[in-house]
Amino acid sequence: MTARPPLALVTGANRGLGREVCRQLRDRGYRVILTARDAERGRAAAHELGVEFLQLDVSDPASVDRLVAEVRRLHPEGLDVVVANAGVALNGFDGNVAATTVDTNYFGVLRVVEGLLPLLRPGAHLVLVSSGVGQRDLLSAELRARLDLETLTRSELSALMHQFVADVQAGRHREAGWPGTAYGTSKIGVTALAHLLARDLADDPRRLDVVAVCPGWVRTEMGGPNGERTVEIGASSILSGLDVPRDAPHRFYRDGAPANW
Numbered sequence: 001m002t003a004r005p006p007l008a009l010v011t012g013a014n015r016g017l018g019r020e021v022c023r024q025l026r027d028r029g030y031r032v033i034l035t036a037r038d039a040e041r042g043r044a045a046a047h048e049l050g051v052e053f054l055q056l057d058v059s060d061p062a063s064v065d066r067l068v069a070e071v072r073r074l075h076p077e078g079l080d081v082v083v084a085n086a087g088v089a090l091n092g093f094d095g096n097v098a099a100t101t102v103d104t105n106y107f108g109v110l111r112v113v114e115g116l117l118p119l120l121r122p123g124a125h126l127v128l129v130s131s132g133v134g135q136r137d138l139l140s141a142e143l144r145a146r147l148d149l150e151t152l153t154r155s156e157l158s159a160l161m162h163q164f165v166a167d168v169q170a171g172r173h174r175e176a177g178w179p180g181t182a183y184g185t186s187k188i189g190v191t192a193l194a195h196l197l198a199r200d201l202a203d204d205p206r207r208l209d210v211v212a213v214c215p216g217w218v219r220t221e222m223g224g225p226n227g228e229r230t231v232e233i234g235a236s237s238i239l240s241g242l243d244v245p246r247d248a249p250h251r252f253y254r255d256g257a258p259a260n261w
């Protein structure tokens with residue numbers, strides 16, 4: 001019996017980096033599940049690439065539940081790679097922008113990862129697409145101290161992300177020590193989450209690998225036309241997360257090399 005090729009799932013993949021990550025995974029011999037919130041655009045992208053499509057809006061818990069049930073039904077053998085790529089970078093900065101950005105970029109990743117965790121096969125990789133824009137030194141010394149990666153729990157990290165949104169909504173984010181960037185704060189959360197997940201899963205007998213990655217500044221709709229990189233180079237930086245040393249405590253990489261955050 002010949003073994004089936006490994007199976008990968010990518011979020012936010014109807015365009016931009018997610019779509020290119022699907023293409024590169026397909027070319028590496030993976031079976032690929034391309035997911036997108038808009039079924040029509042997602043199906044079209046999957047059709048062009050010759051890969052499978054499933055609908056997923058990472059900001060809708062019911063959509064995540066449906067996806068998990070569908071993957072379990074269609075692929076009981078489980079997943080080898082999950083690339084949590086879906087994200088937004090909205091214009092402006094107010095309570096609504098903070099709420100949508102944190103809900104999509106941080107809680108969207110958390111929902112997808114926690115939902116799919118039981119479906120991961122031994123040795124599977126979780127690649128969380130973050131950004132070097134999410135630098136911890138944007139935070140006050142007091143908030144940085146609370147981001148202690150040895151002791152912070154996932155629910156404490158989520159509470160910090162909720163606190164950021166509440167502080168922006170109440171107009172007190174500066175006094176509370178937060179920066180004036182919802183995108184940067186959400187990505188600090190994503191990179192921290194990769195470290196906490198890696199720590200929490202260290203004893204999992206499946207030997208799962210969790211890493212956060214930065215694609216660099218890429219010419220997509222989000223990155224704009226002045227971005228320094230092509231989508232191909234950005235996507236290969238994301239996929240270099242599959243090859244980084246599993247046991248290294250550092251869990252944030254760009255182009256396969258440890259990056260600062």
Ligand SMILES: NC(=O)c1ccc[n+]([C@@H]2O[C@H](COP(=O)([O-])OP(=O)(O)OC[C@H]3O[C@@H](n4cnc5c(N)ncnc54)[C@H](OP(=O)(O)O)[C@@H]3O)[C@@H](O)[C@H]2O)c1
Nearest residue numbers: 012016017037057058059086087131217218220221222223
């Ligand atoms: N481009 C850069 O320079 C850069 C730099 C650092 C990090 N990143 C990160 O790389 C990732 C991909 O960015 P990109 O440049 O490819 O951006 P993009 O071209 O704007 O694509 C973003 C993708 O995310 C999807 N998405 C947004 N909200 C979603 C939701 N609630 N559920 C499911 N999908 C959702 C979008 O779907 P719709 O088409 O439906 O909107 C789109 O497919 C993001 O996490 C981004 O933060 C990008």
